[in-house]
Amino acid sequence: xxxxDEFLPTLDVSVFEGITSQTSPEDRRSLLALxxxxxxxxxxxxxxxxxxxxxxxxxxxxxxTGCTKxxxxxxxxxxxxxxxxxxxxxxxxxxxxxxMLRLLKQVNEAGVRKIICLEGDAAxxxxxxxxxxxxxxxxxxxxxxxxxxxxxxxxxxxxALDGLIAFHDSYIIYPALEEICARLKRQRRAFKxxxxxxxxxxxxxxxxxADRTPHIQSLIDDNLQAWKKFSAGQRIKKVLPRPAxxxxxxxxxxxxxx
Numbered sequence: 001x002x003x004x005d006e007f008l009p010t011l012d013v014s015v016f017e018g019i020t021s022q023t024s025p026e027d028r029r030s031l032l033a034l035x036x037x038x039x040x041x042x043x044x045x046x047x048x049x050x051x052x053x054x055x056x057x058x059x060x061x062x063x064x065t066g067c068t069k070x071x072x073x074x075x076x077x078x079x080x081x082x083x084x085x086x087x088x089x090x091x092x093x094x095x096x097x098x099x100m101l102r103l104l105k106q107v108n109e110a111g112v113r114k115i116i117c118l119e120g121d122a123a124x125x126x127x128x129x130x131x132x133x134x135x136x137x138x139x140x141x142x143x144x145x146x147x148x149x150x151x152x153x154x155x156x157x158x159x160a161l162d163g164l165i166a167f168h169d170s171y172i173i174y175p176a177l178e179e180i181c182a183r184l185k186r187q188r189r190a191f192k193x194x195x196x197x198x199x200x201x202x203x204x205x206x207x208x209x210a211d212r213t214p215h216i217q218s219l220i221d222d223n224l225q226a227w228k229k230f231s232a233g234q235r236i237k238k239v240l241p242r243p244a245x246x247x248x249x250x251x252x253x254x255x256x257x258x
Contacts, residue, residue, distance in 0.1 A: 026198030062111025
């Protein structure tokens, strides 16, 4: 039986090998770094995620005795809208809670007992069902602007005051991430935003989290200012023909180096 002290200190991504996914090693290291920081800060904690599918991202928490509850929220639909380029919908085969739990039992049967499955749209879930405020929430559900905003608002209701809310596939959902940061600023909420390695982004209400978590410092790709530049570039990319965009990119890189 694996224990989390074997994989968290070194960000050993082999803990994810029990269930296949299309995530990159960088995604996995970023998520392990966040889990490690939460575990170091909290003696015990709850974890929540929206969009579990087959359960690949739940695997490290099965081995973490400090994680006492895992809330898995999923609409369990076979076809979902999607904002990524070239795809208006994504197909999910065998997308049931029963199938996910079956696969996870093969990874760690005892750890599966801490999982609480809530089927449905997060916006329709009664927040009172989350009776232990999660220290960490991960959003990887429907990849549309409105769904990401709704999922974030739900997480905002239930996470601990110093909690973290992470997002997958930042390069698809970046317009929603911009709006989330803008809303928090309008609400005068103190927070930190990081783009980590891979496609993971984080809103942290623990302002010192990165300072106490060395792996996070090494994985931070962009701060909020750099993220704004990236998202502006993505918008330009959508309206310019590819040759014109590539030419503009070369000019900007050349001018920044000069």
